[in-house]
Amino acid sequence: MKEFGYRRVKHVQEALALTANDTGARYLGGGTNLVDLMKDEIEAPSQLVDVRFLPLSGVREAPDGGLAIGATTSNSDAAAHPEVRRRYPALSQAVLAGASGQLRNMATVGGNLLQRTRCAYFADPSEPCNKRLPGSGCPALPGEHHNHAIFDWSRHCVATHPSDMAVALAAFDAVVHYETLDGPAEIPLSEFYLPVGDTPHRETALPPGALITAVSLPKSAACPRSRYRKVRERASYAFATVSVAAALELHDGLVGRVGIALGGVASRPWRARVAEAALHGEPFTGAGLRDAAEAELAAAKPLRDNGYKVTLARNLIVAVLTELAER
Amino acid sequence: MNDDGRSDISLRVNDVTHGLNVDNRTTLLDALRDALDLTGSKKGCDRGQCGACTVLLDGRRVVSCLTLAVAAEGTEITTVEGLAPDGELRPLQRAFIQLDGFQCGYCTSGQLCSAVGMLAEHAAGWPSAATVDVSADASAQELDAVEVRERMSGNLCRCGAYPSIVRAVLETADQQAVTR
Structure with a gap:
């Protein structure tokens, strides 16, 4: 690990000033991803600005009637919050499907969003990786990629974003709130993660030095009839092969608001807008649902060894939405 | 400084x-x-x-x-x-011994600390990925082997003492439920 300075801050402005004066500084939340990557010097910050003691913890009612989850709220506290469980149950399920009990206690909501999109080649300094060393190449494309992306990858990177939480946030139209020295700003989660393109090392649309302060869930997306289901290679404590977060409103058999997002299929949570558009406003039928799922997966570009994810994602959409409709 | x-x-x-x-x-x-x-x-x-x-x-x-x-x-x-500051083992530790919750013992201190935290999480009503209805109060639902396995999945045991670890945690949970 490279040497680094450590500062604990109590005010947001103090945190912003420290990172403005030191472009090598990084914010420290739970450290579950950052400290791990620092051990291999994949991350080598000059300074850690510990933001866990900022007054940004807790879940509160938002002005629009939705919920705002503070950035330093632990994943555990977010998942256990009664109003998250009641109004956005798929979010609670998604957080609980991630990592282990220990890591969820450490990890923060803001840090979860900022964990790196990554694969085993990224984590192995002996291998080239365009994300770690731009221009060095992507060994996953010709190599081991059975658990990599099927949507929107580029020849520069085929890794997937590992967050479960972010998949549910995508289905619920979440908004990320942040601060810079210019003041507060916000960005929809759907625009938070950048497409891979030819800059896989640039992962989010956050301006340099920006500090995430909260994630908000709009009232209009609240949906007790929602579910997160994760398929993985062992029963617990593994990244998703494919996961789906879905929220479904039905009115007299017609589909109202429907939010569907997939995990494990792209460098960011994959909002299934094609399937949503096919379902919205129509009578809910098994045939219509299968057609909607097929339409979403029509844009998939599986790699040599992960075509199974196309079938899996389609079947998961059908299974979860069917279950929700039958409740 | x-x-x-x-x-x-x-x-x-x-x-x-x-x-x-x-x-x-x-x-x-x-x-x-x-x-x-x-x-x-x-x-x-x-x-x-x-x-x-x-x-x-x-x-x-x-x-x-x-x-x-x-x-x-x-x-x-x-x-x-x-966990046993006065040398008196707590019920969880006694259950690990009585039910053979370890073999080589290397993972045991982590299993014990994790189980203490996990039992407190359950008592506080936290759901898990194995909880069918997360909107319900999980503390009202008894722990079972499926819940314990999910909640303890962050602790590996290379000797494979899992069946006994699960039994030891469940027995401790039962005792705590009686005294609560």
């Missing part, structure tokens, strides 16, 4: 406060083992994947290998040595 790479900190471990000057790179696990000679917490993977280094921070289980010592200042740290 802190220079760029080192910090003067105080760590409160098992109700005792220790003053230390640490390299900021020192993990809590290394500080416990090397500086404070509390070698109950074990280093397995050193990557947060095996759970052998699990300790409690303010009562909550964490992996000490991904926690920086400098970042743990200000918390109440409990290690396996602190």
Whole structure:
């Protein structure tokens, strides 16, 4: 690990000033991803600005009637919050499907969003990786990629974003709130993660030095009839092969608001807008649902060894939405 | 006084406060083992994947290998040595012995600290990925083997003592439910 300075801050402005004066500084939340990557010097910050003691913890009612989850709220506290469980149950399920009990206690909501999109080649300094060393190449494309992306990858990177939480946030139209020295700003989660393109090392649309302060869930997306289901290679404590977060409103058999997002299929949570558009406003039928799922997966570009994810994602959409409709 | 790479900190471990000057790179696990000679917490993977280094921070289980010592200042740290401070084993520890919840013992201190934290989480009503209805109060639902396996999945046991570990945790949960 490279040497680094450590500062604990109590005010947001103090945190912003420290990172403005030191472009090598990084914010420290739970450290579950950052400290791990620092051990291999994949991350080598000059300074850690510990933001866990900022007054940004807790879940509160938002002005629009939705919920705002503070950035330093632990994943555990977010998942256990009664109003998250009641109004956005798929979010609670998604957080609980991630990592282990220990890591969820450490990890923060803001840090979860900022964990790196990554694969085993990224984590192995002996291998080239365009994300770690731009221009060095992507060994996953010709190599081991059975658990990599099927949507929107580029020849520069085929890794997937590992967050479960972010998949549910995508289905619920979440908004990320942040601060810079210019003041507060916000960005929809759907625009938070950048497409891979030819800059896989640039992962989010956050301006340099920006500090995430909260994630908000709009009232209009609240949906007790929602579910997160994760398929993985062992029963617990593994990244998703494919996961789906879905929220479904039905009115007299017609589909109202429907939010569907997939995990494990792209460098960011994959909002299934094609399937949503096919379902919205129509009578809910098994045939219509299968057609909607097929339409979403029509844009998939599986790699040599992960075509199974196309079938899996389609079947998961059908299974979860069917279950929700039958409740 | 802190220079760029080192910090003067105080760590409160098992109700005792220790003053230390640490390299900021020192993990809590290394500080416990090397500086404070509390070698109950074990280093397995050193990557947060095996759970052998699990300790409690303010009562909550964490992996000490991904926690920086400098970042743990200000918390109440409990290690396996602190689970039986007066030499009297707690019911969870007795259940591990009686039900054979270990073989080589390397993962055991992590399993014990994790189970203490996990039982508190369940008692506080936290659901898990195995909980069918997360909107219900999970503390009202009895723990079963499926719940224990899911909630303890951050602790690996290379000897495969899992069936006995699950039984020991369930027996402790039953005892706690009776006394609650």
